[in-house]
Amino acid sequence: MFRFRNGLKHMFRFLPFRRELHHQSLRQNEDFLLVTWDSCRFDAFLRARLPNLGQYGPPQRGWAMGTYTLPAHVAMFQGFLPHAFCGEPFYNRFRQQLWRIGHRRIHVKPLVTFPMGTQNVVAGFRDRGYFTAGVAAMDWFRDAQVLREGFEKFQVTGRCARKQNDLLISWLDRHSAGRDCFAFVNYGETHSPFEFEGQTTQPRCVTEQFDRTRLWNQPGVLKEPWTFDDQAFCQQVACAEYLDARTGELIDYFRRRGRPTTVVVCGDHGECFGENGLFGHAFYHEKVMEVPLLIFRLNAPPHDPPEPSEFCPDHER
Ligand SMILES: [Zn+2]
Numbered sequence: 001m002f003r004f005r006n007g008l009k010h011m012f013r014f015l016p017f018r019r020e021l022h023h024q025s026l027r028q029n030e031d032f033l034l035v036t037w038d039s040c041r042f043d044a045f046l047r048a049r050l051p052n053l054g055q056y057g058p059p060q061r062g063w064a065m066g067t068y069t070l071p072a073h074v075a076m077f078q079g080f081l082p083h084a085f086c087g088e089p090f091y092n093r094f095r096q097q098l099w100r101i102g103h104r105r106i107h108v109k110p111l112v113t114f115p116m117g118t119q120n121v122v123a124g125f126r127d128r129g130y131f132t133a134g135v136a137a138m139d140w141f142r143d144a145q146v147l148r149e150g151f152e153k154f155q156v157t158g159r160c161a162r163k164q165n166d167l168l169i170s171w172l173d174r175h176s177a178g179r180d181c182f183a184f185v186n187y188g189e190t191h192s193p194f195e196f197e198g199q200t201t202q203p204r205c206v207t208e209q210f211d212r213t214r215l216w217n218q219p220g221v222l223k224e225p226w227t228f229d230d231q232a233f234c235q236q237v238a239c240a241e242y243l244d245a246r247t248g249e250l251i252d253y254f255r256r257r258g259r260p261t262t263v264v265v266c267g268d269h270g271e272c273f274g275e276n277g278l279f280g281h282a283f284y285h286e287k288v289m290e291v292p293l294l295i296f297r298l299n300a301p302p303h304d305p306p307e308p309s310e311f312c313p314d315h316e317r
Helices: 002-021 042-047 069-077 121-127 161-175 204-209 212-216 230-257
Strands: 031-037 060-063 099-101 112-114 131-136 153-156 181-187 261-267 290-298
Touching: 031 069, 031 230, 042 230, 042 290, 069 121, 099 121, 112 121, 121 131, 121 181, 131 161, 153 161, 161 181, 161 230, 181 230, 204 230, 230 261, 230 290
Parallel strands: 031 181, 031 261, 099 112, 131 153, 131 181
Antiparallel strands: 060 290, 261 290
């Protein structure tokens, strides 16, 4: 009886959005997993050995929507993933947008469309009866309420990818058996000081260079000449290799769930390792904006090609 009532509850939450379903191409149940590797640069991702993610094709070079964690994730939760200038749906939102709030004058139906006025993508899934759960390493998720909105379960964990996986999986087992889910992980190992569980050594100069006090006192002006901090870069590469294993464990879990699942793995923004005299992020620089972007589907064939959208004047802002 409990399960039946729960089913009815989710069905009634879903009904008001039937009209919006007309404006999206997804026609069946689907789980979603969004994974961000904080501060991971595109070239660090390319340099790393990634036996798990490597199975899903080469990453695209994406351009971040923000220079630091807060705006980059706000943009993603509003449906704006990093943008890749390629012809692939979802990587290029002009080809087809993965998640979209509102249906305005666009040429193809997004995979998922939420009604205009929906708070964010997470709340949109929650309102459709999805279980929405997130775990995040970075303090921004504790300090900024906007990054937790829409989540039924959320925890700021600090940098500990293994613990994040365990927590998320335990929630999904408990609350999402037979129920659609939107799951989110922000891993922090690729963020300075580039440390991960079981790491053997951390060059002292990396710790010193990326110490917060030192970063906050950097002059913030472009300098010539400059030298690239290869040790710190290699340390981020090592963290990326560590996160490949953890992300692989999470993907295996979703495989075992057996449901069609769309997975997005990306950097939220990049990092400077001394280019033009700059270290860190939260300022505009090509290496801060350039991030890896990988999108694939589990337990089902790739999504159908984009289909034309019908212009609906009611939805014009
Ligand atoms: Zn970040």
